[in-house]
Amino acid sequence: MLNSGLLISVVIASLGGLTFAASSLEAAPVWSLLAGGLAFLIPAGFTLLASGGMPEEKAVPTAMMGLAATGLAIVGYLACGFALQFGGIGLVSDLPGLGGLVWEWSPLDATWGTGWGTLGLKGFFLQKGADTPLAYALFFSQLPLVITASLIPLLTLRKRAKSLALVPAALLIAAVVYPVIGNWVWGGGWLANLGSNLELGHGFVDFAGSGMVHLLGGVAALGGILAFGLRSEETKEPAEMPPVHLPLLAILGSLLLLVGWLGLVFSNPLYTSNESLPRALIAVNVVLAAGGSLLVAMLYTWFTTGKADVLMAARGLAAGLIAISAACPFVPPWVALIIGAVAGLLLPLGIYLVEYLLRLDDPAAAIATHGLSGLWGLLALAIFADGRYGAGWNGIGAEEYLGIAGQGVSGYLVASGFQLDFPNQLFAQLAGIATIAILAFALAWLFFKVLDVLIKAGTGE
Secondary structure, rough: OHHHHHHHHHHHHHHHOOOOOOOOOOHHHHHHHHHHHOOOOHHHHHHHHHOOOOOOHHHHHHHHHHHHHHHHHHHHHHHHHHHHHHHHHOOOOOOHHHHHOOOOOOOOOOOHOHHHHHEEEOOOOOOOOOOOOOOOOOHHHHHHHHHHHHHHHHHHHHOOOHHHHHHHHHHHHHHHHHHEEEEEEEEOOOOOOOHHHHHHOOOOOOOOHHHHEEEEEEHHHHHHHHHOOOOOOOOOOOOOOOOOHHHHHHHHHHHHHHHHHHHHHHOOOHHHHHOOOHHHHHHHHHHHHHHHHHHHHHHHHHHHHOOOOHHHHHHHHHHHHHOOOOOOOOOHHHHHHHHHHHHHHHHHHHHHHHHHHHOOOOOOOOOHHHHHHHHHHHHHHHOOEEOOOOOHHHHHHOOEOOOEEEOEEEEEOOOOOOOOOOHHHHHHHHHHHHHHHHHHHHHHHHHHHHHHHHHHHOOOO
């Protein structure tokens, strides 16, 4: 009872404190740390969710693999990941605590400007410009996301190789893959600046990681699955629901995800200082999307099998959270419910496609849960963003946009009095989706293919 009360108190303190705008440099990290601490429940929740779908004797090795991957991800992001992602953030942010991070590299001619940046090159080991309270808060807010992106492919590839052989992939993702893509999306790089450079809406928009974390992780899992090879056995007939061995772990994991997500969406100090963001709407949209997805996934299993499936319902809750992450500040509540409901329907259909039609061995359902839900969430923003919030996002339209004062991130179905921004915002989203998918797949496939060759050479196969 004491632990439950303490957790509830932390949640209330975190979300309640966020109703006050950070008025000084010293205040900004406080809200980030409170919310960021809750966000560490997300990788824990996904580990429990994956463990719930496996026999008990395999759950402990999987959890240990998750712990080892967590350690490597943190070290990799500290050593070079943060610098590669945010080494040039000071060029696009006016927050005083980030003013020293002003080294952004671009392969294009210097006359093209910093908007085409591809890599940050300052702040390695949190030194030389990254040794400020705000930079520390920014680093801390990214750790749950880095760990989650690193865990996603490992949780689904655990049967294809020994855990210790897979764990170095976490270092690759945390030190290189996530930071490079993160620079393009959140660090002031070229994807975020598609609006200012090519007039594609507000550039690529991904508020809390539908693409940055989950599309990346799902596609990396796909690369690993293809690198290790397709299943050799025949497809099961008729199709069955994925087995659930430890249902309580799956349920607990999904509930931890919901609490962790409420911290995640408020943890980034780049956003918590933005007084125009609708904080209450963000929290409401997160819960509505999770609930809508959970209900649809559960009803689907009830209609198709005659009983509600625990694992599918738990994964459905996760799918809704993933899908709403890109657009949660930019859509009204009824849209959040729709986004979650569609994610809940896509989940079992995606699992059937992956497991039975494509014969891909994906026991943690990473492709359907993370990859497909993340893809849908990014596209949904280009359809449903209503223009009421996000003025000045990625440096676009701080005063007016499309001739409308105060218009923010917009898609096809905008609120009354705003101009639609379609297909420009859709093109920006598609550019981001393609970029994330290609880079994550290529690097993951290459790493796991080399690993597969080494394993076969070592066993004499």
